[in-house]
Amino acid sequence: MSCREDVWLALSELWLDTELDQAALRHIATRLHASGLSLDELQQIYGYEVAPQVWLNHWTAAGVWDGFEPQWLFAGCRRNQLAGRWHRLKCRLLRRPMTYGCRAEWQQVLALLAEPDVD
Template sequence: MTLSSEDLQTRLPVWEALAEFWLDTELADFRLAHIARVLAASPYSWPEILAIHDFEVAPAVSANLACIAGEWAGFDRDWLCARCQHCAARRQSPWFRILIRLRRPWLRGYTAPYWPLLKLRVEQLRIQD
């Protein structure tokens, strides 16, 4: 999938927000609230948000948690954009999709505690607007 410059502008805040799951820090409630605001403001449905996480963000940054001194302050925006774009481009590849599906239990397992609350907050914010 090749993204237009308009798509990139729309997707980058979502990538940045979802990448916060993979920083080497505790995810404080105020960060979760920030993520929810970004996702609620995006044009993406909940299933597409999950797909963006699973196929674009998690493959790009999940290795951060395997590092001894992983990134904790935030990923460099240009680096994150390039990595997520690369994963987005590979998203339609059958082999990439198989690889991600095999890794999904671990990837989703790590972030599982946050999804129900995050979905609720996103839905509430979207109703308010």
């Protein structure tokens, strides 16, 4: 599994139909930190690659709760990664509904990433 694929998997956990406790959020932050990607790049991946692929899970009555199928996730995120300006514009317009269900958890992950001992 590539570094970016692990980031996609880690971030996708924010959209699962489960409540994430502090340990789960710390685990996500640790995986993101281990990627070596900058905070800016992680935010781009969150908003433009992962969110467009999984956001509807928060708007479904009985969404996925145990993890997204990796090949489906990777294919969609890869497609989103390569998409152009129109995709980015759509993501900016839909940012609020795409991140509505996990915005607080994402802010907590960002705070954990800012800690010096995130490992």
